[in-house]
Amino acid sequence: MKRFIAFVRKEFYHIVRDRRTAAILFGMPILQLLLFGYAIRNEISEVRTGILDYSHDVVTEALSDKLFSSGTFRYAGSLASEKEIPAAFASGKMNEVVVFEPGFAGRLQKDGVAHMQIVTDGSDPNVSRTVTGYTESVVRDYLSEQRDGSVQFAGVEVVPVMMFNPSLKSVYLFVPGLMAMLLMLVSALMTSISITREKESGTMELLLVSSLRPAQIIVGKVVPYLLLSFINVVTVVALAFFVFGVPCRGSVALLFAESLLFIMTALSLGILISTITDSQQVAMMISLAGLLLPTVLLSGFIFPISSMPVPLQVISNIIPARWYLVIVRAVMLKGAGIAELWRETLVLLAMTLFFMAASVRKFSERLQ
């Protein structure tokens, strides 16, 4: 036990004395969260909207008023013809134009159906989709407010409602993804580098010759990073809550417990990487390309899994972050408990055990 403590203490010395690494370890979570929270926003705050009204009647004007009173849309001028739209988009003067057909109110009155068109700047599809959705919902709001019996809607109307995140705040989406990414980075990358560094500097030779058992070496490497990663989780959750008002609707204890499990998964992956490589550079490449990229791209952090092609959906199943993300989103935003999340938890647990067993098997008590 004394040997083990000495080993862990030595690991802490390494972390603290390498100022650059220490700065990255503790500064990165804060920096990333602030970046994602402030700079990279998906929600639309101001849509410069133009009106092309061929009808000019009571209904179209009431609709326009309704649109501009919502706060999201800013009046950017009226157009006389559809030909003016491309120029208005190109100059950046407008990014949305609402077109009402001639005789809008009359048609609505007579046929129950009138056409309006929402033209958006498709060069930014994400913004376009959001803007279209907003506009639709404003129009629908207006129509439902008109308790005019003569206006009939046939069939079923689909009303999208963003539950849990009604204003579609992107920081709600980013916090869980960011946690997954940071933990992967800190835990897997740092452990794999710290073990391969011992191999590169030749100190692994001495550690092997010492009476430390392989398990002691592995666990001794894991403990400091487990602690560090956990501090990172707490920092991110606290920052998200106090700075951005991201709630944790479920149990905080459960969130931290699941995070610890995910840290273990990432750490065991890091150790597995370090047992199969001999240089820090290779370990870093594998960690970055093999772990970080899939964590960002295939976990559902940025791109929804359901909209991926089927092969990628299948691959996403083996990415630990995918499961962790489901858990964090469910606990933080939906207030879910372990009863709903036992399946994801079990998957992470199984992955951790698999990686651990594989790295203990692969860890060589000799050189090569």
Place this chain on the structure above:
Amino acid sequence: MKQAVVAEGLSKSFGAVEALKAASFSVSGAELFGLIGADGAGKTTLFRILATLLLPDSGKATLLDLDTVAGYRQIRTRIGYMPGRFSLYQDLSVEENLNFFATVFGATVEENYELIRDIYAQLEPFRKRRAGQLSGGMKQKLALSCALVHRPELLLLDEPTTGVDAVSRQEFWQMLRRLKSQGITILVSTPYMDEASLCDRVAFMQDGRILAIDTPQGITKLFTKPLFAVRASDKHRLIIELRSFEHTRSAYAFGSSVHYTDRRSDAAPEELAAWLRSRGFGDATVERIAPGIEDTFMALMENGAAQSRKEEAGDG
């Protein structure tokens, strides 16, 4: 006396490279045994096999009566190993390194302080300094302290004096002799031939083979051809001219003179001196000398190289 190390026919290949070819030798208890050879002779591979870090392809070795393959766990606690490259934590201080290695080997600095005192005393003024900022000689002293701190019965030192200045090298060897007098068996490798005479016995290695094992005095007896020290003012031209002489076996710079060996076993210095004067070396002196250990190694190396060439030709 009991044998501390017994190696029998150790061989190891890395891909197509045969690093070690059937090396056999033994080291007695409390002996200071030197492995001499140039870089790439197979010394480090041999050390790693003995330190239980590599498995030999064939052959076997026992350390302290324990097999390096089956008994590696026990061996590891009883030996001190100092790898060829400086392998301590550069970002830890002198003191922290020593304490760390003491603890992971299950010892404390205090209980074995008297063993490392001579060495560590010189390091104590710098005990708060990071190991990475020590000079080469200091680093090696620290590494030796760390290898010794758990009071091993056998020390394996792989090129401890490489890259160390002459004074520190001398001090280092004095320390080894003191450790030996305390009953610790020491197996040390070095590329410096002049250090061979400081060992009890030496083995000369080349191309993965052990060419000769003997005491430093005994090994010079392997040198049978007459040896001459030749002096002249223009040493560089002297070597070139000597190598063109029809009876020359070898001619190489040695300190201020040139050591010359003749192909014939009955060569006379007068004949060589006369020939040199005829080639314009008016001040040339030729003197017959007894071969030193370095001369012996040079001769062994040439023989070894010739043998390897012959083998390769035979294989082809």
